[in-house]
Amino acid sequence: MKRRSLPVAAALAATAALLLTACGGGDDKSGDNDKIAGADQGSKKPTKSAEPAGASEDSPDGVDVSLPKDMNLVFDWEKPKAKNEAAAMDDAANYVRAIYRGIDKRTTKDAAITTYATGEGVTYAKTQIDRRVDGDWTATGTRRHYQATTRSTTNGNSVEVAFCVDSNKFYSKEVKTGKVLKTEPSIDGFDYFKIIMVKFPTGDGLWQASKVFVETKAAKCQ
Numbered sequence: 001m002k003r004r005s006l007p008v009a010a011a012l013a014a015t016a017a018l019l020l021t022a023c024g025g026g027d028d029k030s031g032d033n034d035k036i037a038g039a040d041q042g043s044k045k046p047t048k049s050a051e052p053a054g055a056s057e058d059s060p061d062g063v064d065v066s067l068p069k070d071m072n073l074v075f076d077w078e079k080p081k082a083k084n085e086a087a088a089m090d091d092a093a094n095y096v097r098a099i100y101r102g103i104d105k106r107t108t109k110d111a112a113i114t115t116y117a118t119g120e121g122v123t124y125a126k127t128q129i130d131r132r133v134d135g136d137w138t139a140t141g142t143r144r145h146y147q148a149t150t151r152s153t154t155n156g157n158s159v160e161v162a163f164c165v166d167s168n169k170f171y172s173k174e175v176k177t178g179k180v181l182k183t184e185p186s187i188d189g190f191d192y193f194k195i196i197m198v199k200f201p202t203g204d205g206l207w208q209a210s211k212v213f214v215e216t217k218a219a220k221c222q
Helices: 083-105 111-116 120-135
Strands: 071-076 137-152 158-174 190-199 207-216
Touching (some): 083 120, 083 137, 083 158, 083 207, 111 120, 111 207, 120 207
Parallel strands (some): 071 137
Antiparallel strands (some): 137 158, 190 207
8 A cells, every 4th residue: 555655753752651461452441432532632743764665565654564474464444434534544554563563573663663653652562562572472373453433533633443353363472482372262362442543744644543542351342
């Protein structure tokens, strides 16, 4: 998917720590309030540029989000008709890819993280990556994302992208030995995510994850 080529943002300051789950998450604190949490948080302007990778299907913004063949992230959802919501959904998927690219590359400083995240979105991504780097794990298998919905703020600058995740066929793998740590399918493998995407101020169509909420053991995703 080709959309645009933008400079890569420098690492941004973290503002809050989020709780972890086995597949990466925290308690869903957004509740049922119709107001989108974090909607007033603007996206920070990059403070440093870097040479982007060449644009390709794996680098929609001139930034590489490719993953190894055994790390299969499936986004089984339909795009909304609203242009902003469709773009926000695309970049929510790129944010998830960026996290797992960081896990694969064993770094929190990959260009994809600083392109597709800001504020607490950076915090969340770094926490997930650091946890696996410290444990000397990567990931393998198929992680399915589905039942996605979107909703926008009145001004259109923030979009909540919510979706289910099934990680029952997505496993940790020891980096040194290559051993896959398989588990039996259970409700533990289902999570419900809400990612608050904020529009990058340049108006070039880039959206960044600013907040992440996760409901673990999500029965509604079974």
